[in-house]
Amino acid sequence: MIDPGRALPRWGWPVSGADVSKNLAGSIETARKRATTSKLRAVDYLRVSTEEQVKGYGIAYTGKRTKKHMGNKGWEHVGTYADEGFSGSLEAHERPDLNRLMQDARHIPRPFDVVCVPEERAIGRAGRAFWPWVWELEDLGVFVAIVKGDYDNTTAEGRSRMRKAADRAEDERETIRERTQGGIQEKAEEGGYVGGKVPFGYRVIDKGVKGESRLVIDDCADCHPSCVTRHEADFLCAGRKYFVELRDWNEVATRCNADGYRKRNGELWGYHSARQQILSDIILEARQVFRGSRYVQRDADGNPVYGESVIIKLDPIFTPEEIKELRKANEKPPRKPSTSRIYTLSGQILSPCGKRYIGGGKGRREKQYRCQGRTAEYAGAPTCDCVYLRAEPVEEEAWKKVKRLLGNFDQLKAMADDWIGVRAGSRINFAERIAELDKQISTQTKAVNVTISMTAKQVALENEDISEEEVEKRVSEVVAPLQQELAKLQKDRADIASWQEESDAAGERITQLINLVEMANRRLLNMPLEKQRELMVLLEAEVTIIGDPPQGRKGQPCALAAWFSERDLEVPVMTDEGWSRVAPLVDWKSRNLAPRTVLAGILYKVRTDTPWKNIPSLFGSPATLQTYWTRWRKSGFWEQVMEALAHERSTPLPAPQLPQIKLRCLIEPEALLESECRSSESAAPDSPAAHRRRPRRSPPGRSPIPRCWRS
Structure with a gap:
C-alpha cells in the first residue's frame, strides 16, 4: 500500500506509443541525469506466497530488508506496494498492488525512479511474469533493484545477472513441479492414495506413511465389535436397499436421516445428495480416475501435461448383483417430447436467498420463475419465501441487453482493448528485444566457434600424441559455459517471439469482433426462444434483479x-x-x-x-x-x-412492470461464431454439422481469444 503521508500523484495521462518506443539507453540516461541533481525516489514491491506466510515470512519481514537497502543506496523511500498470498507465476495484472504500481509508473511526471524488490522471486518465477514487467519499467525510465545480490538493471552487467537469475528461478520452478508431479504419477500407477478429496464411502489408511497410504471401504471391518459409528459405506448400502424397495429418493433420504446417517459435513441427506452419492460412478464402477477430470492441465493435443490418466481400482462396496438390481430400479420410461414452455433464463437468475430461479413448470397459465430455495433440501428442511417472478418482463429485458451488447462494435472493441493491453503486453516493443537478442546470439555463436577452433589447436600443440576423443573432451569442457549461455539466449528469444505472436493476434481478435457484431445484427433480431436459451447458456449469463421484482401471480392469470x-x-x-x-x-x-x-x-x-x-x-x-x-x-x-x-x-391495459436488471455475460467471440456456424450448417438435414459433436472448449487460461466478462 502507498504511504498516506507520501501519496503518489495521479495527474497526467497514460504513456503514448512514442514513449514506449524509446530505447533503453535513453531511459537510463534520463534517470542518470536526475540522479546527479537529486535523490532517486524509490518504492518497494513486496510479495509473499501462501506457503511463505505459513513459515512466518510476512510482508513486514521482507520490508525491513528493502528499506535498509534503499537507505544504504541513499534513495528516498516514497511508497510501498504489497501482495500477500499471491503466486510468483501470476502476471502483473493478476496481482492487485503490482497492477496498481504499473498504473502509477505510467503517469507523467513519473512519481518514482526505482522499484526495489527483496529477491528475484518476488517479481516472478515464470519468465512471462518476470520479463514483460521489467521491460515495461525500463521503457518508462524506471529501474528495478534486487536486494539479494545487490544489483540492478542500470548496467549491462546488472541486466545479464537479472536474466540469469530469472532463468534459475524458472528452472527451479519447473524442477520442483516435475519432481512433485512425477512422484504423484508413480504413486497413482501403484494404486496408492495421491491426495485430494477422498471419495464418499472410502477412507485413507496409513496416511502419512511414505508409499503405504491407500483407500479402503469406510465400514466396520476394522472396528471393535461394539462399534456404533454410522460409516459412509453403511449409508450407501442402506440407501441402495431403501431405493430398490421404495423407488423414491425423497423417501430414501427421509429414512436414512431417521436412521441417524449424515453427510460428511454433518448435514441431513436430501433427494439430490442421496441419489448423487449412491449412483456415483466411483461407487458403481469401484474405480477412481487420476488426471481424468476436465480441470487437468493439458497440452495442445489434449493430453495431460504431467502424466497420463491412471485408473485406480477400489474395493467394491456393492456386489455385481446389487448393482444390477439398483440400475434396474433406477430405469425410467422413455421421455416424451416436452410440451412445457421455454424458459430462456432458467438457472441463471440470482435469488435473494442465494439460490437461483428456475422455470415454474407447465401447470400455470402464465410463465413464471420460482426460486430453488422453495424446495426442501431434505425432509423437514426450511424453505425460502422468495416471490415468483413473471417470466416475460425479465426475459425481454435480458434479451434487449444481450442484443445491445453483441451488436455494439465500439463497446466490444473497448473490452478487447482492455484485455489485449494487459495480457498481450501491447506496451512492450518486442521487435527491439528480439533484435537485441539476435545480436547477442550472433556474437555468442562466433565466440563458441572461435573458442572451439583455438582450444583444439592449443591442445594439439601442447601434446602431439593426444587422441581425438581426448581433444573433443577438453574442447567440450572449455566451451560448455559458452554453449549454456547461448542456449539461454536462444530460449529467451523463442519465448519473446511467442509473446510477440500473442500480441500480434490482436488484429485477428478485432476481425472476430466485427464478424460477431455482423452475426448479432443479422441473427438476433427474430431469434426463437429455443435459440435464445442456447445463447444465454453459451454466454454463461447471470441476471440480478435490482429493486422490486416483477412478481408473478399466485393464482391463475386474470x-x-x-x-x-x-x-x-x-x-x-x-x-x-x-x-x-x-x-x-x-x-x-x-x-x-x-x-x-x-x-x-x-x-x-x-x-x-x-x-x-x-x-x-x-x-x-x-x-x-x-x-x-x-x-x-x-x-x-x-x-x-x-x-x-x-x-x-x-x-390501454396497464403495461407490465419493467424490471431493472444487471446482466453479466462471458463474451468469447470464437465460441459464439462457431456456434453460429454450426447452427447455419445444421439447417440442412444432410450437412456434416448435423452429425458432428460440439468441439471441446479450451481450458481456462489457454484460450487464444479474449474471454471478457461484461456487466
Whole structure:
C-alpha cells in the first residue's frame, strides 16, 4: 500500500506509443541525469506466497530488508506496494498492488525512479511474469533493484545477472513441479492414495506413511465389535436397499436421516445428495480416475501435461448383483417430447436467498420463475419465501441487453482493448528485444566457434600424441559455459517471439469482433426462444434483479385482462353518454347494487390491474363483481356492452412492470461464431454439422481469444 503521508500523484495521462518506443539507453540516461541533481525516489514491491506466510515470512519481514537497502543506496523511500498470498507465476495484472504500481509508473511526471524488490522471486518465477514487467519499467525510465545480490538493471552487467537469475528461478520452478508431479504419477500407477478429496464411502489408511497410504471401504471391518459409528459405506448400502424397495429418493433420504446417517459435513441427506452419492460412478464402477477430470492441465493435443490418466481400482462396496438390481430400479420410461414452455433464463437468475430461479413448470397459465430455495433440501428442511417472478418482463429485458451488447462494435472493441493491453503486453516493443537478442546470439555463436577452433589447436600443440576423443573432451569442457549461455539466449528469444505472436493476434481478435457484431445484427433480431436459451447458456449469463421484482401471480392469470389483450382492445371509460347506450341492454335490477356500479367496478379492476379481492368497497362485493363478469362473458352480454362503448374514450391495459436488471455475460467471440456456424450448417438435414459433436472448449487460461466478462 502507498504511504498516506507520501501519496503518489495521479495527474497526467497514460504513456503514448512514442514513449514506449524509446530505447533503453535513453531511459537510463534520463534517470542518470536526475540522479546527479537529486535523490532517486524509490518504492518497494513486496510479495509473499501462501506457503511463505505459513513459515512466518510476512510482508513486514521482507520490508525491513528493502528499506535498509534503499537507505544504504541513499534513495528516498516514497511508497510501498504489497501482495500477500499471491503466486510468483501470476502476471502483473493478476496481482492487485503490482497492477496498481504499473498504473502509477505510467503517469507523467513519473512519481518514482526505482522499484526495489527483496529477491528475484518476488517479481516472478515464470519468465512471462518476470520479463514483460521489467521491460515495461525500463521503457518508462524506471529501474528495478534486487536486494539479494545487490544489483540492478542500470548496467549491462546488472541486466545479464537479472536474466540469469530469472532463468534459475524458472528452472527451479519447473524442477520442483516435475519432481512433485512425477512422484504423484508413480504413486497413482501403484494404486496408492495421491491426495485430494477422498471419495464418499472410502477412507485413507496409513496416511502419512511414505508409499503405504491407500483407500479402503469406510465400514466396520476394522472396528471393535461394539462399534456404533454410522460409516459412509453403511449409508450407501442402506440407501441402495431403501431405493430398490421404495423407488423414491425423497423417501430414501427421509429414512436414512431417521436412521441417524449424515453427510460428511454433518448435514441431513436430501433427494439430490442421496441419489448423487449412491449412483456415483466411483461407487458403481469401484474405480477412481487420476488426471481424468476436465480441470487437468493439458497440452495442445489434449493430453495431460504431467502424466497420463491412471485408473485406480477400489474395493467394491456393492456386489455385481446389487448393482444390477439398483440400475434396474433406477430405469425410467422413455421421455416424451416436452410440451412445457421455454424458459430462456432458467438457472441463471440470482435469488435473494442465494439460490437461483428456475422455470415454474407447465401447470400455470402464465410463465413464471420460482426460486430453488422453495424446495426442501431434505425432509423437514426450511424453505425460502422468495416471490415468483413473471417470466416475460425479465426475459425481454435480458434479451434487449444481450442484443445491445453483441451488436455494439465500439463497446466490444473497448473490452478487447482492455484485455489485449494487459495480457498481450501491447506496451512492450518486442521487435527491439528480439533484435537485441539476435545480436547477442550472433556474437555468442562466433565466440563458441572461435573458442572451439583455438582450444583444439592449443591442445594439439601442447601434446602431439593426444587422441581425438581426448581433444573433443577438453574442447567440450572449455566451451560448455559458452554453449549454456547461448542456449539461454536462444530460449529467451523463442519465448519473446511467442509473446510477440500473442500480441500480434490482436488484429485477428478485432476481425472476430466485427464478424460477431455482423452475426448479432443479422441473427438476433427474430431469434426463437429455443435459440435464445442456447445463447444465454453459451454466454454463461447471470441476471440480478435490482429493486422490486416483477412478481408473478399466485393464482391463475386474470381472464378479464386476457379478454382485452386477445382482442387488442383498450379499456373504455364509463361516462353518462356511454351508459345511455348500455342501459337499454340491461334487463335486470338489484335492490343492493346498481348495474352501472357493477360495470364501473369491473372496468376499474382491468384498468388498474387490481386483484378482485382488493377492489374498493364502493363498487360492491368483489365476489359479486366477479360473479357478474363470469355470467356476462358466458351469456355474450359482455361483448354487447363493449360494442356499445366502442366509440367512448379508452385507456390501454396497464403495461407490465419493467424490471431493472444487471446482466453479466462471458463474451468469447470464437465460441459464439462457431456456434453460429454450426447452427447455419445444421439447417440442412444432410450437412456434416448435423452429425458432428460440439468441439471441446479450451481450458481456462489457454484460450487464444479474449474471454471478457461484461456487466
